[in-house]
Amino acid sequence: xxxxxxxxxxxxxxxxxxxxxxxxxxxxxxxxxxxxxxxxxxxxxxxxxxxxxxxxxxxxxxxxxxxxxxxxxxxxxxxxxxxxxxxxxxxxxxxxxxxxxxxxxxxxxxxxxxxxxxxxxxxxxxxxxxxxxxxxxxxxxxxxxxxxxxxxxxxxxxxxxxxxxxxxxxxxxxxxxxxxxxxxxxxxxxxxxxxxx
Numbered sequence: 458x459x460x461x462x463x464x465x466x467x468x469x470x471x472x473x474x475x476x477x478x479x480x481x482x483x484x485x486x487x488x489x490x491x492x493x494x495x496x497x498x499x500x501x502x503x504x505x506x507x508x509x510x511x512x513x514x515x516x517x518x519x520x521x522x523x524x525x526x527x528x529x530x531x532x533x534x535x536x537x538x539x540x541x542x543x544x545x546x547x548x549x550x551x552x553x554x555x556x557x558x559x560x561x562x563x564x565x566x567x568x569x570x571x572x573x574x575x576x577x578x579x580x581x582x583x584x585x586x587x588x589x590x591x592x593x594x595x596x597x598x599x600x601x602x603x604x605x606x607x608x609x610x611x612x613x614x615x616x617x618x619x620x621x622x623x624x625x626x627x628x629x630x631x632x633x634x635x636x637x638x639x640x641x642x643x644x645x646x647x648x649x650x651x652x653x654x
Contacts, residue, residue: 467539470538470539470543471539471542471543471546473504474534474535474538474539474543474546474547474550475546475547475549475550476550477499477500477504477550478531478534478535478546478547478548478549478550478551479550479551479553479554481495481496481499481527481551482527482550482551482552482553482554482555483554485527486582486585486586490526490589490590490593491586491589491590491593492526492527492530493516493519493526493530493593494589494592494593494596495589496512496527496530496534497509497512497516497596500512500534506534506537506538507534507537509600511537513597513600515530515533515534515537516530516597518533519533520631521631521634521635527551528548528551528552531544531547531548531550531551532544532547532548534547535547535548598613601613608637608641612634612637616630616633616634
């Protein structure tokens with residue numbers, strides 16, 4: 458209990474958490490999938506706050522929960538590191554950069570809209586965002602293939618076909634995967650009970 462209290466009062470870690478989420482959010486263009494790749498590099502490889510499996514779990518939860526992926530991920534990461542206070546600090550670090558930037562853009566909206574340099578920069582950033590999203594997809598696919606579990610691999614292929622070729626809504630795909638996961642857990646628990654009896 459004392460260790461938990463000390464952990465929750467770790468001001469240095471809270472500061473690092475805020476600075477990390479602030480810098481990630483400030484440098485993320487192109488939506489939530491971009492921050493997943495950057496967060497993995499910063500949180501798993503540089504800071505060693507999480508294992509890669511934990512980061513994948515956070516990513517899955519953040520994507521399947523309502524709301525922006527970066528905010529969802531920061532809530533879970535902050536809670537994992539520093540409890541409720543960590544969640545608040547991480548969310549603050551995540552939402553401040555876009556709030557500041559959007560406030561400035563709102564003030565100078567007409568200038569941004571008509572400026573050819575800004576338009577060119579945004580077009581070029583889209584190419585970079587596409588590359589980062591491809592990197593995320595490849596890494597996630599490698600991790601799924603690395604499990605060597607046929608169900609996961611089949612589920613990945615089927616959901617890709619449903620989403621890309623058949624244009625099925627992501628919401629239905631996520632709910633279908635959730636239902637499949639719950640069914641697998643229930644069947645596994647029933648199997649364990651039969652073996653124990």
